Amino acid sequence: MKKNDLKLIVTVLVVAVVFWLGMSLYQKYNTANQAYVLVTIDGVEYGKYPLNKDITERIEFEDGSYNVLEIKDGEAQISEASCPDQICVNHMHIHYSKEMIVCLPNGLIAEIVNGEERDIDGSTH
Amino acid sequence: MKTNKVALLGLFIALAFVLSYIEFLLPFSIGIPGAKIGLANLAVVVALFIIGKKDALVLSIIRVLLVGLTFGNLAMTMYSIAGAALSYLMMLIGMKTKKLSITGVSVLGGVFHNVGQIIVAMLVLETAGLIYYLPFLVIIGTISGVVIGVLAAMIVERLRRNLRF
Numbered sequence: 001m002k003k004n005d006l007k008l009i010v011t012v013l014v015v016a017v018v019f020w021l022g023m024s025l026y027q028k029y030n031t032a033n034q035a036y037v038l039v040t041i042d043g044v045e046y047g048k049y050p051l052n053k054d055i056t057e058r059i060e061f062e063d064g065s066y067n068v069l070e071i072k073d074g075e076a077q078i079s080e081a082s083c084p085d086q087i088c089v090n091h092m093h094i095h096y097s098k099e100m101i102v103c104l105p106n107g108l109i110a111e112i113v114n115g116e117e118r119d120i121d122g123s124t125h
Numbered sequence: 126m127k128t129n130k131v132a133l134l135g136l137f138i139a140l141a142f143v144l145s146y147i148e149f150l151l152p153f154s155i156g157i158p159g160a161k162i163g164l165a166n167l168a169v170v171v172a173l174f175i176i177g178k179k180d181a182l183v184l185s186i187i188r189v190l191l192v193g194l195t196f197g198n199l200a201m202t203m204y205s206i207a208g209a210a211l212s213y214l215m216m217l218i219g220m221k222t223k224k225l226s227i228t229g230v231s232v233l234g235g236v237f238h239n240v241g242q243i244i245v246a247m248l249v250l251e252t253a254g255l256i257y258y259l260p261f262l263v264i265i266g267t268i269s270g271v272v273i274g275v276l277a278a279m280i281v282e283r284l285r286r287n288l289r290f
Contacts, residue, residue, distance in 0.1 A: 002224075002225065002226040002228075002229065004224045004225050004226075004229060005225055005226050005228045005229035005232070005274075008225065008229045008232060008233070009229075009232055009267055009271065012232065012236055012263060012267050013263075013264060013267055015263070016259075016260040016261075016263040016264050016267075017260065017264075019259065019260045019263075020260035020261075023256075023257060023260070
């Protein structure tokens with residue numbers, strides 16, 4: 001083994017480690033590939049909320065009605081709503097891709113995008 | 126091409142084939158798709174230094190085709206050919222610079238075999254996310270390259286002493 005070999009090996013390893021660190025940092029700060037909740041109101045996008053951050057977002061409407069979107073432990077739910085039927089509040093927590101909670105009276109849809117894929121076809125709750 | 130050179134190349138192809146088979150038989154997997162030790166690269170590296178660059182290229186390609194047709198599938202063969210081609214090219218460049226010993230050349234081969242494979246896999250599967258495997262593949266390629274290189278250096282030294290063309 002020559003000295004140049006060692007140089008090559010060290011260079012390759014350093015490049016690999018730097019590349020890896022760079023990628024993990026990129027992944028951490030780039031939310032493009034991360035799961036998020038897409039909230040639309042009457043079909044118009046209202047906001048995106050990453051699933052990995054715990055938040056409570058109160059979504060108010062002009063007529064005084066409201067929905068409270070809560071994200072906790074990687075799952076989203078509507079914890080409070082002004083609508084009379086409370087279907088969105090009673091809906092199970094969502095975190096799989098394409099799962100959604102719909103609040104018809106307010107025209108609000110919260111949908112998971114880029115989330116985990118569901119392993120089973122379906123189940124009842 | 127002299128007869129004994131033909132025979133030697135045949136021997137090396139058989140050797141590379143058997144080494145690939147041994148690697149195929151090894152029960153453990155590193156857990157990263159595409160990560161291999163690259164035992165067959167031992168034959169290619171030794172051939173590169175003993176029989177010459179053209180024959181080493183022939184050996185490399187025949188080896189990939191043989192292994193692909195015998196144990197693998199078309200997709201695997203395609204990745205392997207890309208890996209083998211890039212690996213051969215880099216080893217040739219590394220050898221031509223005359224700055225590296227056999228170990229260094231073998232490291233280049235090991236690393237770029239993995240790089241070539243992952244690039245083709247990314248193009249075929251259209252998944253840029255595969256690039257996340259790259260650092261690990263490069264590190265594994267380096268380690269196996271060092272081991273293969275040290276072994277190859279020992280073999281080349283003995284062959285040069287005992288082999289006459």
